[in-house]
Structures are given as structure tokens and as C-alpha cells.
Amino acid sequence: MKVVIMAGGRGTRIAPVQDHVPKPMIPIAKRPVIEYGIRCLARQGYTDITLVVGYLGRIIQDYFGDGSKFGVSLTYFVEKEPLGTAGALFRMYAAGMIQEDFFLINGDIMLDIDFRRMEEYHRKKGGYGTIFTHPNSHPQDSALIFADSEKRIVRWLNKEDERTLYKNRVNAGIHIISPRLLKDRNLAGKVDLDREVLKPCVPGGGLYVYDSPEYVKDMGTPQRYYEVCDDVAKGKVSARNLGKKQKAVFLDRDGTLNKYCGFVRQASQIELTDGAAEALAEINKSGYLAIVVTNQPVIARGECTLEELNRIHNRLETLLGEAGAWLDDIFFCPHHPEKGFAGERTEYKIQCDCRKPKPGLLLRAAEQYNIELSESYMVGDSGTDIIAGKAAGCRSIYIGTDREIPCTPDAVCGSLPEFVYKYITTKE
Numbered sequence: 099m100k101v102v103i104m105a106g107g108r109g110t111r112i113a114p115v116q117d118h119v120p121k122p123m124i125p126i127a128k129r130p131v132i133e134y135g136i137r138c139l140a141r142q143g144y145t146d147i148t149l150v151v152g153y154l155g156r157i158i159q160d161y162f163g164d165g166s167k168f169g170v171s172l173t174y175f176v177e178k179e180p181l182g183t184a185g186a187l188f189r190m191y192a193a194g195m196i197q198e199d200f201f202l203i204n205g206d207i208m209l210d211i212d213f214r215r216m217e218e219y220h221r222k223k224g225g226y227g228t229i230f231t232h233p234n235s236h237p238q239d240s241a242l243i244f245a246d247s248e249k250r251i252v253r254w255l256n257k258e259d260e261r262t263l264y265k266n267r268v269n270a271g272i273h274i275i276s277p278r279l280l281k282d283r284n285l286a287g288k289v290d291l292d293r294e295v296l297k298p299c300v301p302g303g304g305l306y307v308y309d310s311p312e313y314v315k316d317m318g319t320p321q322r323y324y325e326v327c328d329d330v331a332k333g334k335v336s337a338r339n340l341g342k343k344q345k346a347v348f349l350d351r352d353g354t355l356n357k358y359c360g361f362v363r364q365a366s367q368i369e370l371t372d373g374a375a376e377a378l379a380e381i382n383k384s385g386y387l388a389i390v391v392t393n394q395p396v397i398a399r400g401e402c403t404l405e406e407l408n409r410i411h412n413r414l415e416t417l418l419g420e421a422g423a424w425l426d427d428i429f430f431c432p433h434h435p436e437k438g439f440a441g442e443r444t445e446y447k448i449q450c451d452c453r454k455p456k457p458g459l460l461l462r463a464a465e466q467y468n469i470e471l472s473e474s475y476m477v478g479d480s481g482t483d484i485i486a487g488k489a490a491g492c493r494s495i496y497i498g499t500d501r502e503i504p505c506t507p508d509a510v511c512g513s514l515p516e517f518v519y520k521y522i523t524t525k526e
Contacts, residue, residue: 099217099274100198101144102187105132105205106152106177120154122205123161124323127330130161131317132205133168134335139201140169142213148195149205150186152177182288184295191280202291204271204316208326211272211312212341220274223249225304227279227296230272232310233415233424235382240268241292243307251305254297263365263412266419267307270314311387311426311467313338334385343470346426347381347522348460348487350478351392354497354514356414358479361395363402365413373515375421380518382423386474387467390428391459393482397432400441404432427467429459455485460492477517481505495521 105122122132139147147170151158155176165172175186175195190196199220201213211230220228229251231243242264244253255261269292279295289295299305313335317323329335338344352358355378357369381388396402402410411428418424431452437444452458464471476487477495481503487494488505495517496507511517 099144100196100200101139101147101203102190102196102200103132103135103147103149103203103205104183104186105149105158106155106180106186119157120151121318123154123157124206124317126208126317126323126327131208131326132158133162134330135203135205135207135209136162136165136168136170138210139213144201144213145170147171148173148175148190150175150177152180180288182290184289184291185287187275187291188280188283188289191277196277196280199274199276202273202275206318207271207314207316208330208335209270209272209312209314210335210339211310211314212339215340216272216308216310217274219308220306223306225250225306226276227299227305228274228308229296229305230270230310230314231267231307232270232312232314233266233419233426234268235379235419235422235424237264237266237268237416237419237424243267243269245307245309249306249309250303251300251307254292254300256293256297263409263416264419265412266415266424267309271316272314309427310340311338311344312340337385340468342468343473344387344467345385345473346387346389346463346467346469346475348389348391348463348474348476348492349514350480350483350497351390351414351428353479354477355390355418361401362410363396364406365409368410368413368417370414370417370421371514373513375418375423377513377515377518378418378423378425379421380523384522386522387426387469388424389426389463389467390430391454391463391476391486392428392430393454394430394432395434395453398434398443398446399439400443401439407432427463429463431459455482455489457486457490460486460490464490475517475521477514 123130151174159174162172175190177186241257242255243251246252315326317326349355355374357371359367378388433446433448433450433453435449437447471491474492475495476483476492479497484494484496484505484507493508496503496510
């Protein structure tokens with residue numbers, strides 16, 4: 099699959115760091131940030147790359163040349179005037195340079211992902227566009243992308259659009275695009291990829307999200323630039339590639355992240371436990387994935403719809419996002435084996451392998467994200483959490499001291515912040 103990297107940006111917000119080179123050429127550990135992406139592509143066999151250059155583009159061309167020193171074959175499309183984030187694509191398509199589905203990548207992001215995995219996903223979905231999405235620490239000022247249960251994009255909010263409750267998922271700057279999106283459009287002037295090409299296609303239903311916790315970070319501000327430098331130095335960037343084994347902190351929801359108030363049936367009941375957001379932010383920085391695994395029998399009992407459960411989880415993610423923390427995923431069991439409840443949903447009244455204390459939710463997450471369970475933790479406030487964690491092969495941590503538990507956890511902590519302080523932060 100061909101790759102197009104947009105490398106024409108000027109980077110006004112990061113100018114205080116370095117303003118005499120184009121943004122993709124700003125060095126991190128003595129290498130331009132764009133070089134990390136090119137080398138990652140080369141390692142996975144993606145060698146046919148076109149760089150779209152503009153501002154100070156000659157610096158990029160002089161550094162990379164024909165790409166042979168980096169294991170790739172490079173061609174260049176030079177913008178003689180700014181064409182926005184997509185104008186060059188239409189001109190390349192008109193010139194016959196784009197004829198099949200291709201990767202489109204922002205050149206000013208630090209990344210290390212499994213491109214093969216994303217390409218396979220795109221081909222399976224068969225849409226005309228797949229967008230790499232992930233959570234970040236500032237969703238309140240980011241464009242948000244909403245998808246349905248089939249991962250089809252159903253809504254797109256720009257930065258300035260009002261939002262209330264949301265799943266913390268933003269466009270990471272990596273796409274797979276079909277040339278079908280480039281047909282029959284005006285080729286003149288600037289074109290905005292998100293606002294003028296992708297977002298208008300949402301009602302047609304052919305755009306999908308590829309949601310991944312792999313390392314992709316925009317270094318568009320001095321603070322984010324220095325964070326990326328630190329992550330590279332600590333080896334966090336390459337470690338997050340899903341081609342490598344991951345480690346995770348599995349978290350129970352009620353009583354661990356949000357205050358326990360019995361069965362949660364509506365979003366307004368979600369309130370974070372003291373210090374939960376700050377503790378989760380430390381997990382996010384540590385290199386561990388943060389994954390919620392929760393029993394939700396309210397679905398089977400007919401006390402909560404899947405739509406309302408989605409709102410409940412969106413409120414949880416919104417509150418965490420406002421505090422700079424995020425969840426990499428949420429896995430829930432909707433089943434409940436006992437019958438006899440008024441309004442119950444019989445299709446969920448089954449014996450399953452995902453309801454804790456069975457380990458099914460953890461095993462599903464491990465398969466999806468290539469998690470080494472023996473290097474991971476299960477953290478919760480009930481015996482079912484501990485049993486499920488042990489059955490999956492995790493180190494199990496009981497939160498709280500006010501209940502008797504039917505098995506012996508690997509450790510007991512009074513709160514989620516205490517667990518993070520003892521077992522996560524100290525590993526930095």
C-alpha cells in the first residue's frame with residue numbers, strides 16, 4: 099500500500115522550540131520527528147512513500163533524498179502555494195499519482211504502530227476511509243469522533259462544537275483513504291481534509307474508526323514536544339506497538355473508579371472516587387493500558403438500556419478527560435443468569451464466560467490488545483474481581499478494607515491512588 103505523508107506544515111505553536119526548520123524536521127533525540135514514522139513504515143515493508151512538502155521543503159528533500167538511506171523509495175509533491183490538509187491529494191489524484199487505497203499520515207506526529215494490523219482491519223471493513231482514533235489528555239479542546247457498535251463513524255464534532263457527554267476518541271492523524279473520496283471535487287485552492295472531505299461523508303456510512311492505544315502523539319506545542327522527548331528516552335514509544343506484548347491495569351468500575359451507589363442505571367449517578375482521575379493519569383503515563391472490565395446485569399434485568407449504558411460510560415470518560423486522564427477501553431458483561439425480574443431481557447439471561455468471577459472479559463481484552471496477563475494487574479473492590487484476575491493469570495489487588503473477601507488477593511490497598519503509588523508510579 100502506498101503512503102502519503104503531509105510534511106508541509108509550518109508549526110507556529112511550536113516555534114519557540116525551533117523555528118528555522120519545518121515542523122516535521124524538529125529533532126527528537128537527534129532525529130527529525132518525521133524520520134521515526136518513515137523508519138517504522140520501512141520496518142513493516144511500506145516503502146513507496148510520497149512526501150508532500152511546502153514551507154522550507156528543501157530542508158526535507160535535502161535530508162531524505164530519494165529515501166534509499168532509510169530503506170524506502172521517496173517521491174515529493176511540492177506545494178507552490180498552501181493547499182491545506184487535502185488540496186495536494188486532489189492534485190495528486192488528477193495527475194495519476196494516487197490510484198489505490200493509501201495511508202495518509204501527518205508528518206509532525208510521533209508514532210510507532212502496527213500498520214499491517216490497521217491495513218488488514220481497513221480491508222475487512224471495506225469502507226472508503228478508516229481513521230485511526232485514540233483517547234488523549236485534552237478531549238475538551240479536540241475534535242471528537244463518534245462510532246457505532248460496528249465502528250462506523252456516525253458523528254463528528256469539530257474543536258469549536260459544543261459537547262456534553264462523549265467517548266474520549268480523537269483523530270490521531272493516521273488514515274487509510276480510498277481514491278473514491280477524491281473524485282468529482284473542485285481541485286482549486288485549499289482543501290480541509292476533516293471539514294471538507296471526511297466529515298461530509300459521515301451520513302453515507304462508509305467511514306470507520308480504527309481504535310488503538312498505540313503511541314501516536316501530536317507534538318504541536320512546547321509542552322507536548324518535551325513530553326514526546328521524554329517518552330522516546332524512556333522507550334515508551336516503541337513499546338506501545340501492538341506487535342509487541344502489552345501490559346495492562348484492569349479496573350473494576352463501580353467502587354473503584356466511580357463511587358459505589360448500588361446498581362448504576364443512569365449517567366447522572368456516575369461520580370468519580372476521590373483521586374481516581376489523578377491515579378488513572380499516572381497509569382496512562384506509565385506505559386500500562388487502562389482497561390475497565392465490569393459486570394452490568396442491569397442490562398439483562400431490563401433496568402438499563404444499552405443506549406443508557408453508553409451514556410453512563412461516556413459520562414465516566416468525560417469526567418476523566420476533563421482531568422487529563424483516559425481509558426483505553428471498556429469491556430462489559432450484560433448477562434445475568436438468574437431469571438424472574440419484571441421487564442428482564444431473556445436474550446441476556448444466560449450462563450456466559452464473561453461475567454466475573456469468570457475471566458472472559460480479561461481474556462477478550464488480552465487477545466484484542468496482545469496483553470501479557472502475567473505482567474498485568476486486576477484491581478477491584480470485590481471478591482469476583484480478585485477471582486477473575488487470578489483465573490486470567492493477573493496479579494490481583496483488592497481495593498478497600500471494609501469487606502470480607504472469599505479469596506486471598508496478591509495485595510490489599512485502601513484506594514486506587516494507593517495502588518498506583520505502590521505498584522505503578524514507583525516503576526517509572
